[in-house]
Amino acid sequence: MSRLTPNTVVEPAWIHVVAAVIWDSDDRILLARRPSHKHQGDRWEFPGGKVEQGEVAQVALARELAEELGLLTMPEAFYPFIQVRHCYTDKAIFLDVWSVRDFKGKPCGLEGQEVQWFAVSALTDLVFPEANLPILDKLKTVAQASKSGIS
Secondary structure: OOOOOOOOOOOOOEEEEEEEEEEOOOOOEEEEEOOOOOOOOOOEEOOEEEOOOOOOHHHHHHHHHHHHHOOEEOHHHOEEEEEEEEEOOOOEEEEEEEEEOOEEOOOOOOOOOOEEEEOHHHHHHOOOOHHHHHHHHHHHHHHHHHHOOOO
């Protein structure tokens, strides 16, 4: 029988979450504001949601974007952006983030959430869940490289 001691490290049960960095033709990013009553409420986030058991990440993301925003997307058109592991005090998140430029439809908050397009430079003025901070850092790097002509 195993026993926990003060030095025992318990591996958290990671919650697999997919998210999208959705770009419009003006290189703005689509964000959604989390409802007040939810974990990390009133903070801006990259749209997405939990991966269901047995579901492939890209398929989960396409499903979430349709359910939450009314966007039609093709999973094969998603590009890996970043993967983030973050432990909150109450849960551990594995965030699988994809870049999405090809979609059909006008995004709207089908679950009552506010959605809005933002220039990358405006993201620093917003409040995000801590797990999203590495995404913001990468977006800044991508924006700086784009301004420098580096691709």
